[in-house]
Amino acid sequence: xxxxxxxxxxxxxxxxxxxxxxxxxxxxxxxxxxxxxxxxxxxxxxxxxxxxxxxxxxxxxxxxxxxxxxxxxxxxxxxxxxxxxxxxxxxxxxxxxxxxxxxxxxxxxxxxxxxxxxxxxxxxxxxxxxxxxxxxxxxxxxxxxxxxxxxxxxxxxxxxxxxxxxxxxxxxxxxxxxxxxx
Numbered sequence: 001x002x003x004x005x006x007x008x009x010x011x012x013x014x015x016x017x018x019x020x021x022x023x024x025x026x027x028x029x030x031x032x033x034x035x036x037x038x039x040x041x042x043x044x045x046x047x048x049x050x051x052x053x054x055x056x057x058x059x060x061x062x063x064x065x066x067x068x069x070x071x072x073x074x075x076x077x078x079x080x081x082x083x084x085x086x087x088x089x090x091x092x093x094x095x096x097x098x099x100x101x102x103x104x105x106x107x108x109x110x111x112x113x114x115x116x117x118x119x120x121x122x123x124x125x126x127x128x129x130x131x132x133x134x135x136x137x138x139x140x141x142x143x144x145x146x147x148x149x150x151x152x153x154x155x156x157x158x159x160x161x162x163x164x165x166x167x168x169x170x171x172x173x174x175x176x177x178x179x180x181x182x
Contacts, residue, residue: 009022009023010022010026013026015052017052017055017056018051018052018055021051021055029129030118031118031122032118033070033111033116033117033118034067034068034069034070036117036118036121037068037070037103037104037107037117038061038062038068040103040107041061041065041068041100041103042054042058042061044096044099044100044103045057045061045090045091045096045100047096049091053091054091057089057090057091060087060089060090061089061090063089064084064087064089064090065084065090065100070104070107070108070111071104071108073100073101073104074101074104074105074107074108076101076104081094081097081098081101084097085097
């Protein structure tokens with residue numbers, strides 16, 4: 001017997017952490033820079049893993065990465081990287097940790113240039129969420145504005161290694177999409 005999906009909930013959240021995240025955070029507009037930075041970092045940690053795995057480690061990430069304080073993270077050195085590599089509560093991947101530190105630096109640069117990361121990221125959608133409605137269950141949502149951001153970061157001098165090149169577009173899409181199923 002197939003489980004019934006509550007009205008307004010996507011079919012992907014099946015575990016308690018996923019359901020809570022979906023119902024309280026996913027597809028909802030975020031305007032707090034620290035919260036946006038947290039999502040950016042968690043998204044990077046998730047690459048190649050399940051979102052459920054990262055949600056289960058979220059509190060450990062908050063502790064290990066100083067409450068997602070971008071200023072502190074941007075100044076992490078070899079000693080802090082070594083302690084993060086020894087922390088079983090997070091994904092211990094040297095490249096992901098390095099990307100987190102680089103993302104913190106890029107995040108701070110965006111804040112400096114635009115006044116806030118929120119102002120920057122929401123400028124791609126005119127400051128308002130895009131409401132996309134599916135016509136049917138099998139149909140995907142299409143959001144094209146994040147392509148502008150991808151093009152912007154593709155030419156940032158870092159090429160394929162730029163940590164923001166692939167991570168920011170998904171965050172833009174999440175912040176833009178008000179509801180996936182309603």
